Amino acid sequence: MTDDALQRVKFYQTGTQTVGNRLMDADSRTVQASTDRSNAITSGHRACQGCGEALGARYALDAAMRAAGGQLVAVNATGCLEVFTTPYPETSWQIPWLHSVFGNAPAVATGVAAGMRMRGKTDVRVVAQGGDGGTTDIGFGCLSGMFERNDDVLYICYDNEAYMNTGVQRSSATPPAARTATTPAVGDAPGNVFGTGKNMPRIAMAHNIPYVATASVADLHDLEAKVTRAMGIGGARYIHVFVPCPLGWGSASHDTIRIARLAVECGLFPLFEAVHGEVVAVTKIRRQVPVEDYLRPQKRFAHLFREGHEDRMRVEAIQLMADANIRRYGLVDAEDAK
Amino acid sequence: MLKQIEGSQGIAEAVALCRPQVVCAYPITPQTHIVEGVGVMVKTGALTNCEFINVESEFAAMSVAIGASAAGARAYTATASQGLLFMAEAVYNAAGLGLPIVMTVGNRAIGAPINIWNDHSDSMALKDAGWIQLYAETNQEAADLHILAFRIAEELSCPVMVCVDGFILTHAFERIDVPTQEQVDMFLPPFDPVQMLDVDNPYSIGAMVGPEAFTEVRYLGHQKQVDALEVIPRLTAEFQQVFGRAAGGLVRPYRVEGAETVIVALGSVNGTIKDVVDAERDAGNSIGCVTIGAFRPFPLMELGDLLAGAKRVICVEKSLAPGLGGMVASNVRMAMRGTATPVYTVIAGLGGRPITRASLTTVFRAAAIGGLDDVTFLDLNRDAIAGQIARASRHRHSGPIAENLLKALNPGLVRRVSQEGAKP
Numbered sequence: 016m017t018d019d020a021l022q023r024v025k026f027y028q029t030g031t032q033t034v035g036n037r038l039m040d041a042d043s044r045t046v047q048a049s050t051d052r053s054n055a056i057t058s059g060h061r062a063c064q065g066c067g068e069a070l071g072a073r074y075a076l077d078a079a080m081r082a083a084g085g086q087l088v089a090v091n092a093t094g095c096l097e098v099f100t101t102p103y104p105e106t107s108w109q110i111p112w113l114h115s116v117f118g119n120a121p122a123v124a125t126g127v128a129a130g131m132r133m134r135g136k137t138d139v140r141v142v143a144q145g146g147d148g149g150t151t152d153i154g155f156g157c158l159s160g161m162f163e164r165n166d167d168v169l170y171i172c173y174d175n176e177a178y179m180n181t182g183v184q185r186s187s188a189t190p191p192a193a194r195t196a197t198t199p200a201v202g203d204a205p206g207n208v209f210g211t212g213k214n215m216p217r218i219a220m221a222h223n224i225p226y227v228a229t230a231s232v233a234d235l236h237d238l239e240a241k242v243t244r245a246m247g248i249g250g251a252r253y254i255h256v257f258v259p260c261p262l263g264w265g266s267a268s269h270d271t272i273r274i275a276r277l278a279v280e281c282g283l284f285p286l287f288e289a290v291h292g293e294v295v296a297v298t299k300i301r302r303q304v305p306v307e308d309y310l311r312p313q314k315r316f317a318h319l320f321r322e323g324h325e326d327r328m329r330v331e332a333i334q335l336m337a338d339a340n341i342r343r344y345g346l347v348d349a350e351d352a353k
Numbered sequence: 354m355l356k357q358i359e360g361s362q363g364i365a366e367a368v369a370l371c372r373p374q375v376v377c378a379y380p381i382t383p384q385t386h387i388v389e390g391v392g393v394m395v396k397t398g399a400l401t402n403c404e405f406i407n408v409e410s411e412f413a414a415m416s417v418a419i420g421a422s423a424a425g426a427r428a429y430t431a432t433a434s435q436g437l438l439f440m441a442e443a444v445y446n447a448a449g450l451g452l453p454i455v456m457t458v459g460n461r462a463i464g465a466p467i468n469i470w471n472d473h474s475d476s477m478a479l480k481d482a483g484w485i486q487l488y489a490e491t492n493q494e495a496a497d498l499h500i501l502a503f504r505i506a507e508e509l510s511c512p513v514m515v516c517v518d519g520f521i522l523t524h525a526f527e528r529i530d531v532p533t534q535e536q537v538d539m540f541l542p543p544f545d546p547v548q549m550l551d552v553d554n555p556y557s558i559g560a561m562v563g564p565e566a567f568t569e570v571r572y573l574g575h576q577k578q579v580d581a582l583e584v585i586p587r588l589t590a591e592f593q594q595v596f597g598r599a600a601g602g603l604v605r606p607y608r609v610e611g612a613e614t615v616i617v618a619l620g621s622v623n624g625t626i627k628d629v630v631d632a633e634r635d636a637g638n639s640i641g642c643v644t645i646g647a648f649r650p651f652p653l654m655e656l657g658d659l660l661a662g663a664k665r666v667i668c669v670e671k672s673l674a675p676g677l678g679g680m681v682a683s684n685v686r687m688a689m690r691g692t693a694t695p696v697y698t699v700i701a702g703l704g705g706r707p708i709t710r711a712s713l714t715t716v717f718r719a720a721a722i723g724g725l726d727d728v729t730f731l732d733l734n735r736d737a738i739a740g741q742i743a744r745a746s747r748h749r750h751s752g753p754i755a756e757n758l759l760k761a762l763n764p765g766l767v768r769r770v771s772q773e774g775a776k777p
Binding site for chain 2: 085086087088090097098101102103106108109110111112113114115116118119122123124125126127128129130131132133134136139156157159160163164
């Protein structure tokens with residue numbers, strides 16, 4: 016987001032890192048600030064307290080609804096979002112919504128888009144969504160196919176870095192050292208293995224699709240802006256949203272936004288946009304923090320910080336990953352660098 | 354219009370006449386010519402208002418069809434063998450969601466060992482996925498069944514699988530009477546879905562259902578199949594009125610009047626069986642046969658009535674339930690419950706092995722004198738099996754079974770290759 020940034024001057028609320036609405040003109044305020052928002056997912060669903068995915072999905076879909084003029088269909092992979100929003104008859108979905116199986120949401124969305132076109136409903140847009148497991152693992156083949164064909168689908172991945180719905184098992188989005196039920200924090204190399212996993216946004220970019228972005232619940236205004244931008248484009252689009260999971264990460268439910276922000280500010284989760292495979296905009300880190308600040312509040316990394324047995328080597332290895340992101344995306348301006 | 358065309362082309366033209374709106378294609382032998390045929394018609398403009406989508410797997414093919422059907426579009430795909438198993442999760446899902454997708458299965462064996470030729474292992478593996486299963490006997494019927502399939506599927510909101518013997522039908526050039534667009538339009542009205550993703554009337558499709566209602570959802574899926582027992586004959590009769598020829602139906606008897614031995618089979622092998630029946634009748638033997646046109650729903654009553662007078666029933670089956678024997682016979686026994694009539698299984702044609710009149714005649718005559726086992730493997734090479742069993746009992750590390758069998762069947766070839774391999 017450079018020249019056409021939604022909010023070139025950011026208005027931070029006093030004493031916080033939260034971007035405020037109140038000083039902005041009405042048109043620039045978040046979709047959620049409007050009483051006319053669609054409430055695509057209504058309250059009363061069964062997400063855990065502090066669920067990043069519920070927050071991210073609400074902002075993303077209401078923004079998509081506004082951009083599509085209410086002509087929106089959502090396709091959902093199996094996972095937390097599907098389960099906590101739906102058990103009949105208490106569905107939270109106020110928009111047409113379809114769930115098939117775990118690994119096929121991108122292909123189902125392709126079919127919905129084609130079906131709508133063939134029925135002359137060319138104004139109806141399709142969003143597909145899933146967690147990191149449904150996206151980077153079991154749904155990877157269908158997602159790659161949807162990208163490659165440049166099907167008219169916006170796919171949103173809500174990344175909480177493990178299979179939370181089944182009880183916190185490792186996915187290919189689980190970061191190194193993180194404890195999950197299948198990467199226990201025991202033995203000589205506790206937690207998830209270093210040197211594994213895949214970078215889905217970059218894989219999406221390698222398909223040369225019109226639009227790829229990363230976003231975070233730490234900056235919901237930015238998330239809405241990226242969804243809005245994506246909805247203004249045809250073809251295959253991908254947004255990868257960072258959504259902390261208090262249950263799976265062992266973090267306090269009131270810390271979801273704070274932890275998401277620390278992930279951005281330490282450099283582990285860079286925020287950027289890419290058009291046809293080229294990065295065109297990055298969100299600079301406003302106040303860089305060491306990865307330790309991000310890791311410490313999460314029990315999944317607690318084994319790195321045991322009293323008297325701090326695992327400096329692994330913390331340093333994670334810091335190197337953050338530093339590599341900062342270099343790769345230019346997240347810190349030279350004059351700001353420490 | 355009469356045409357001398359490949360079975361697959363006949364199916365493609367019949368499907369196109371049904372005005373599908375989304376067709377997904379993923380190549381697998383022997384169904385490829387069908388979707389290729391539809392694809393050409395979309396590309397040339399012969400078939401309009403249809404998207405032809407080249408997907409990355411059979412799992413995606415069924416998934417795209419699910420999305421399209423839920424969006425209210427008429428959706429079609431075709432597959433075979435490994436492809437049907439690869440999409441199995443989505444196949445069940447389509448039925449659970451009640452989406453009237455039509456899919457051709459070009460019947461082919463399942464590996465290992467990998468084998469591209471015909472048998473019914475693939476569709477039999479998915480027989481209880483909640484789909485209606487129709488089996489084609491000829492290429493004319495293969496084409497006609499697709500027109501019936503869309504009508505049945507959409508009337509019941511239940512997906513229909515049209516099973517067509519791979520190569521034997523899909524690749525055979527025969528005379529096919531391809532109906533006119535007017536005829537098909539008269540028989541098959543536009544798709545009017547009972548459920549649809551609609552922004553003006555939004556609801557959730559495919560949400561979680563707990564123990565409080567899951568059994569009822571499944572019961573209603575079963576009820577659709579029971580209803581199909583009435584719908585299929587009715588639409589079959591209507592089809593005959595519109596198109597002037599019979600196609601489909603639950604069961605089709607052939608010379609069963611007073612027959613002591615009745616053969617039951619699915620698909621193209623019925624042609625051979627009817628030839629054997631004719632010859633045996635000429636020889637004074639009391640024999641007839643019944644073609645099962647719909648395996649799901651299974652026509653229990655209709656079959657039971659047709660087989661009531663038989664002294665013995667022989668199911669010629671192109672699939673094997675290892676550890677049991679025959680799936681068709683298991684179902685036929687259900688149709689004959691309460692009777693003492695023996696029901697034999699003859700496993701035949703696995704992996705494309707020819708089913709000859711001579712071999713069938715031998716087993717049918719053996720049955721007539723009480724000389725048939727419950728489960729018989731037609732033309733089984735007992736020497737080859739004995740050799741492998743002996744080899745396996747001699748050597749713990751006897752190696753892969755399939756390769757051992759092929760070596761034993763081709764001793765000359767093995768010697769020649771090893772001698773050539775020994776040359777410097």
